[in-house]
Amino acid sequence: MRSFIRTQLWPAVSILLAFTVITGLVYPAVVTVIAQVVFPSQANGSMIVVDGNTVGSSLIGQAFDAPQYFWGRPSAAGANGYDPTLSGGSNLSSTSQTLITDITQRVDAERAANGDAPVPIELVTASASGLDPDISPAAAEYQVARVAKARGMTEDAVRAVVARHTTQPFLWLIGEPTVHVLELNLDLDGLLK
């Protein structure tokens, strides 16, 4: 028994304590200190500050439904969507009646607002996180006419702003091209300095 405690139980307990200190406290503390010094903006959530007010994070999407704004994707995070305390997707299966009903209603709503062009599928399907900050360039182009009309701008002027917030994949290979919805809308409002 004494030998069991000495060669098995004590090492098990003590190594857990040692690693709780090393990997559970020292490691995150070291990473935090370096991250806060080298990448302060990213480490703190890539917050967007306008006139001293934090208006959101450039990584966390917001809900838009006003005609003068570009709209993001449907969100399953919380009852009204885009609730960062309830991140997640719908988890509806491809054979779900609820999913098909949702998609059908969203298609009707998009067409009522944007006209009869085919609706990009990403505008009628919920994202995985419920916080997707981006839409595809096709989904932005689909909304250009509506936004231009609501703002009294030419479509080409709106397209120029969209282009400023379009990101290509890394090395044109990794990931997908995206349009950043919140930054695009802030820019249209003239709030992005």
Place this chain on the structure above:
Amino acid sequence: MIPSLPGLLQAMSLFAVAILIARPLGGYIRKVMEGERVFLSPVIRPVERGVYKVMRIDETVEQRWTSYAVSVILFSFVCILALYLQQRFQASLPLDQGGVPVGPVAPDLAYNTAVSFDTNTNWQNYAGETTMTYLTQMAGLAVRNFVSAATGIAVALALTRGLVRKMSPTIGNFWVDLTRSTLYILLPISIVAALVLVSQGVIQTFASSITVHTLQGAVQTIPLGPVASQEAIKELGTNGGGFFNANSAHPFENPTGLSDWFEMLLILIIPFGLTFTFGRMAGNARQGWALLAVMVIVLSAGSLVAMASEERSNPSIPAAVAGEVNQSAGNMEGKETRFGADSSGLFATVTTGTSTGAVNSMHDSFLPAGGLVPLFNIELGEITPGGVGAGLYGILVFAIIGVFIAGLMVGRTPEFLGKKIEAYEMKMAMLVVLFLAFSILFFTAVATATAAGKAGPLNGGPHGFSEILYAFSSQTGNNGSAFAGLSGNTLFYNVTGAFAMMLGRYAMIVPILAIAGSMAAKRRVAPSLGTFPTTGPIWVGLLIGVIVIVGALTFFPALALGPIADQLLNNAGRLF
């Protein structure tokens, strides 16, 4: 089933870079685990000695397999108990999240979570941002991410020693293996990886959640936390437990296409690297290359199917609606714009070919054929390439079964690395295969036959069955990903799931250490004409055959009731 060119190039670039890194990493791991000096020794060696001093162990004393197994399991149980208590008392400990108040975790959920993180599963019946304090996340869950992965490396090394040593009574010292894996391998890579992730936008702060007023006037509470440090070891240790509920789909965990690719790279480098470690310890690099070839071929096949499947549109969308929709982006329900169909399909394959279980998209919303890939990957035993350590020891079990089958075909005693494979080793290898199959199928059957089990699924039809099958496959396989529509936070699923996770971990490790002990004690016989070479393309083909046939024979009936029926009904437009 051929995905688009960008998808193909993305997968190829990922696997190529992972192999390039894995080769030197595998050599480094061998040196570290055999106690040789490496470039980090001047910094780490004093810490390593300090840990031994605290444990009061002699690093030169090795253990027999029985003692090694007792250490593995005892350590795991101590970790489970401590993590359970930490969750129960987290409200009295410092570093709550601020903003979002969290209380103690409920007993059955705390038990499930403790088992989950200590078995390297990271199945999550909770949402991190509303359930766990910062302290529980980093000094509880993330610590388990380190030590459960280090345990995997330790057991893989113990088995490798058993296979390559001659007439040795011992297979290494668990406490030393655990310490070296953590300090020399996992910790340094995690520090670098965490900072790379922060550069992409992963957050790393102890500040409380922040409330903002959105552009359209709504109020948004954004939870923060020390995410990057946890994210790095979550991928590197093939753990997969997300800081947030949405896991690697959450922009704070995985903000860009590049961070996504980098996280997949982190997942792959150690499982790939250990094949090189194995080759070097076996004294024949081609032994390791053969295992790597098997892993990459099966992983590539799965990736092609998953990516191609998700690039398709959902056939259940009625024609009248489909005519009004541009579906060129593929099946985008439960996917992020920055990843799209390709990166989502690829990530799903990589996370389940290993035992990671992180997700960058919701597997539950994949088309049935796309969802079949992660499910089947898990049921193959997660050996292509498998979890950190667990992949190598898992594929070696199938290698032993493979040489046995080859031996039957030519009528000779099977050998592996010059050691005779006899009845004892075969019994142990079959125990591993049978325990895994039993746990998955038995618990799935129980869940489908009881009201408590049937209350779980969100979706109807065959997909509801798939959700249950996926849950027990994932927990038994120590994967941790889910068809997350299943409501898992119930007494029934918390308790049965914890059993499945323990069976999947210990019923695998103990027989494997028994094989290690038995093989270590054997003498080596010179290869003869009748020896089946365990290198080269014929062996690679045979091993793939054994893995796929064993997996398919065991699980085909269950898969036919789940994803296969689901896909047929999906094609026919049936809704539930």
